[in-house]
Amino acid sequence: DAGVIQSPRHEVTEMGQEVTLRCKPISGHNSLFWYRQTMMRGLELLIYFNNNVPIDDSGMPEDRFSAKMPNASFSTLKIQPSEPRDSAVYFCASSLEGQGVGYEQYFGPGTRLTVT
Amino acid sequence: QQQVKQSPQSLIVQKGGISIINCAYENTAFDYFPWYQQFPGKGPALLIAIRPDVSEKKEGRFTISFNKSAKQFSLHIMDSQPGDSATYFCAAPRGFAFDRGSTLGRLYFGRGTQLTVWP
Numbered sequence: 001d002a003g004v005i006q007s008p009r010h011e012v013t014e015m016g017q018e019v020t021l022r023c024k025p026i027s028g029h030n031s032l033f034w035y036r037q038t039m040m041r042g043l044e045l046l047i048y049f050n051n052n053v054p055i056d057d058s059g060m061p062e063d064r065f066s067a068k069m070p071n072a073s074f075s076t077l078k079i080q081p082s083e084p085r086d087s088a089v090y091f092c093a094s095s096l097e098g099q100g101v102g103y104e105q106y107f108g109p110g111t112r113l114t115v116t
Numbered sequence: 117q118q119q120v121k122q123s124p125q126s127l128i129v130q131k132g133g134i135s136i137i138n139c140a141y142e143n144t145a146f147d148y149f150p151w152y153q154q155f156p157g158k159g160p161a162l163l164i165a166i167r168p169d170v171s172e173k174k175e176g177r178f179t180i181s182f183n184k185s186a187k188q189f190s191l192h193i194m195d196s197q198p199g200d201s202a203t204y205f206c207a208a209p210r211g212f213a214f215d216r217g218s219t220l221g222r223l224y225f226g227r228g229t230q231l232t233v234w235p
Contacts, residue, residue, distance in 0.1 A: 004159075033222075042227040043160070043205060056222060091159050102148030102167060102209070105223065107159030 002026075004108035006092050012114045018080040021111045024073055025094030033105060034067055034077050035091040043091075049075065050097065082115045089113070120208045122226025129233050135193040137229045139206035142187070149182060149189045150223070152205040160205055164191070196233045203228045 005024040013019055025032050034046040048056040049069045060067070064083070069075040079086055089112050093105040121140045129135045139149075150165035166173040166180040166189065173180045179192040193200055210222040 043225040045210070045222065045224075048222055093159070102146075102150070102165065104150070104162045104165070107161065109157075110159050 004092055004094055004106055006090075006108035006111050008111060009109060010112050010114075012116065013082055014116055015083055016081045017115075018078065019082045019086075019113060019115075021077040021079075021090050021092075021113070023075045023077070023092030023108060025075070025092070026096075026106055027073065029094035029096045029106070030072070031095045031097045031103070032069060032075050033093040033095075034075070035093065035107075037089045037091060037110070038087075046077070046090075079113075082113075084115045087113055087115050120206060120224045120226045122206050122229060124229060125227065126230045127232070129196045129231065131196065131198060131233055131235050133196050133233075135191075135196045135200070135231055135233070137191045137204055137206070137231075138188065139190065139208075139226050140186075140188045141208040141224075144209045146209055147182070147184065148209055149180065150207050151178075151180065151191050152207065152225070154203045154205065154228075156202075163204070193231075196231075198233045198235050201231055201233050203230050205229075 007022045030051050032049040036044045036046055046059045047067045052069045065079055067077045089110045091107050091110045093107045095103040095105045097103050119142050123138050148167055151163045152160035153163040154160040164175050164178050166182050171182050177194045182189045205228050206226040207223040210224045
């Protein structure tokens, strides 16, 4: 099992540019999460998909951020235009949810984004 | 909004000592409290979790203690080792039983505790 795959691992871009982060969840998982990690704010949930449908996007900072999940094996997080304050490590995680409560989330290695 | 307060922010322990990290939560519709461990340059990974109707869960050197009336839970690492040096996050369920469908997998994470175990 390859685990959750994220690309790129590192991204350096200039302010105003568009950034696209990619995620391939674990095969068979039905939920996908995008998180942002910074020293100041810790680990923040940005958006949560279940069965490819966005369920909770209340953590998306502003309209510059958008996320899509066109199918069960792929998701993107796009920032347009990017700003220096978007610099952070972005994690994608997936899980297999059923009728119970409490499911393990499997995190990818993260994408370290630096906006200059 | 559900908040999870974690302390301490950092912890230095001698090898062989006991590491204790505490978390407090507000309201939740169900009891599932996981701890995640994160090494530098890696994503967090589930370490241990406690489920409903259990006040303590032990796995090897790691123990979760859960106090429902106080809305607190803690992680104890016995015989701490240098390899335990990492950042530890507690988490609590986000969302309630009446949310859409059975999509109850969201978590609020604490701010993290950076543990350093000296040899």
